[in-house]
Amino acid sequence: MPALGQGRLHGECLMAGECDRCGxxxxxxxxxxxxxxxxxxxxxxxxxxxxxxxxxxxxxxxxxxxxxxxxxxxxxxxxxxxxxxxxxxxxxxxxxxxxxxxxxxxxxxxxxxxxxxxxxxxxxxxxxxxxxxxDIVGGHGAVAELIAAHEDQCGYEELAAWARRLHLDASNREAAETILAAVHFDARAREILTGRLPEMNEEDRAAVAACCLGRPLAETLSMFGLSIARQEDGAIRLSASGTIHHPAARP
Structure with missing residues (x-):
């Protein structure tokens, strides 16, 4: 990673007065x-x-x-x-x-x-x-195909609709299984992508995945009022609890 320098934040004088550099x-x-x-x-x-x-x-x-x-x-x-x-x-x-x-x-x-x-x-x-x-990785090739498949299986607009159904009915197995399937697909897609980056450390591989596939679903599901926890046997459990920040997921 490049070192953090000491350049000014916003040196342009866009009006009568410059940036205070408060950050x-x-x-x-x-x-x-x-x-x-x-x-x-x-x-x-x-x-x-x-x-x-x-x-x-x-x-x-x-x-x-x-x-x-x-x-x-x-x-x-x-x-x-x-x-x-x-x-x-x-x-x-x-x-x-x-x-x-x-x-x-x-x-x-x-x-x-x-x-x-x-x-x-x-x-x-x-x-x-x-x-x-x-625009960065190109519209063709293995990475572009993985991005397209990931959007198809893990699109937020569809996940928001399934989250809303789960909040309306906590026993809705179809909704829970669909969301969990997306979580598993997301994790597998990141494994496939980062497996091509053996010379990078773990932090940098995760950062490349966040650029190509977005942030991990395990982290972003919280905006739907959902959370996941890994059980002792390795299985992932989905919980519909917490604040629902995303308007499309609210009942």
Missing amino acids: ECCRRSTPALHEEDLKLIGESGGLDLVHLVTFRRGELVHDQVRGVLAPLHEEVVKLRSRPHSWECFFLNEDSGDGAGCGRYEQRPLECKLLLCKNPAPLAEAYATGRITRL
Whole structure:
């Protein structure tokens, strides 16, 4: 991983006054990538798959413009965040004179446009020209086929509907079995993908999988008010409990 530097977060003066370098914008979310950011991927010192994560269609994400959690209408590829946080992986809190950015000179478009004192430029470009993972890995080949199969078996919009049925009737075996089958398929797809990356460490393999297949279902099912637990015999048990954050999963 590249070292975190001490570059300024948002040096552009988008209005009468510059960024205060408080880092709050970079703690709340990471930028989505746009067509002009493709040139940053794969170049020397640029972004690699380990730095990216895909949020799939139907997944809850933080909307930086509206400041709310909302389901995505289309998938989004974003910079990776720190574990168990929305904070950008490249945020450096120890730069000495305010928050810094580890890749300021090669930052994505949204980072160039974002200034909390003047959100208009980001709002104008926010939902236009976004890229997908197929723009990165290509539309043909084994990885593209695995992505398509994964979407077919693990699509969030269908899972939300099955989660809603389970919340309406906790004894609905069809709903429970369908969701568990998706969890198993998701885990197997990640094994197949990461099995092609023997030279990477476990953390980086998981990061590549998160770019190509999105975040693991075992983690994201919580947005539907669902949780899974592994039993002593290795079996996975599904539980319909907890707060239902996703509107499509609510009874």
